[in-house]
Amino acid sequence: MRLVIANCSVDYAGRLSAHLPLAKRLLMLKADGSLLVHSDGGSYKPLNWMSPPCTLTVDEPDELQREAGITEVWRVTQAKTADMLIVSIHEVLHDSAHDLGIDPGLQKDGVEAHLQKLLAEQIHLLGDGHVLVRREYMTAIGPVDILARDERGASVAVELKRRGDIDGVEQLTRYLELMNRDPLLAPVSGVFAAQEIKPQARTLAEDRGIRCLVLDYDAMRGLDDSDSRLF
The missing domain is CATH 2.70.180.20 (Protein Yojf; Chain: A;)
Known part of the structure; x- marks a missing residue:
């Protein structure tokens, strides 16, 4: 650098x-x-x-x-x-x-790591017909959290955050640019998934053709208490 x-x-x-x-x-x-x-x-x-x-x-x-x-x-x-x-x-x-060497990449905190595991197990939350290919799919600039395929067999790259902001959208955009150069994967669509997605991040994602998905962490863990909710 x-x-x-x-x-x-x-x-x-x-x-x-x-x-x-x-x-x-x-x-x-x-x-x-x-x-x-x-x-x-x-x-x-x-x-x-x-x-x-x-x-x-x-x-x-x-x-x-x-x-x-x-x-x-x-x-x-x-x-x-x-x-x-x-x-x-x-x-x-x-x-x-300055030579910074090879960066080991961002280490997920406990919640993000657990979200990734839960979404991989509940891949249907992406939509009917989706199937998991693998977690932590490696690219030249780091791992994509989840690689899946939709009901048509097309590749889907998922980036997971606790709170989704613009940086997360930019990160997924870079992954998609690289993955869409691979003829074995292309075309690759993107899903930006988080417990909370900031309005600016949602606007940027939708402008770039990236789908946003809000995840209910408690429901995914089976802790959603339906008796305490009105609906």
Whole structure:
């Protein structure tokens, strides 16, 4: 991973256009080719980013750019959509690279692990005719919680969370992009399953063709007390 702190401006060109004016920011370049632009705020969320597959080229500024104080121009191009993130560097304050090695992946907490086991045993909750292929189906970037097949025999990838937010949708999106390149699996549809799904996550998932499924953990464990409910 390469970490660069620089005075820079950022422009995104593609399906959407966005501009970040000149300011001091952290530029994070990951080994998978992605670039994330961070400020000193906003928690974990970057101001802008480009997801892989993408390529980075570094250009010399032209005369007008040099007069404006620009010393380097980074162009990050998305391979599939040709969207482009353009970073105009004015001054580099810090530049370091670190080999993080192979990440072991996110370790599920007890509830998420149990949800995965229960859903595998109650795969019919995905819909009539669904059958389990396996749990923890490994991809090049980590394991998908559940791989199943629907009533037509098509592949279904399921990502499980206790509380479903946008990060979980992004994670499932990356899995689906990889799995749909495999002719033995494609086409692969996605299901985002959680005990609670935030409205923003549901909107993003549905926009990407991912189905949302709210799971009743107590009912799946057989603890649902029907005598105490009105309905």
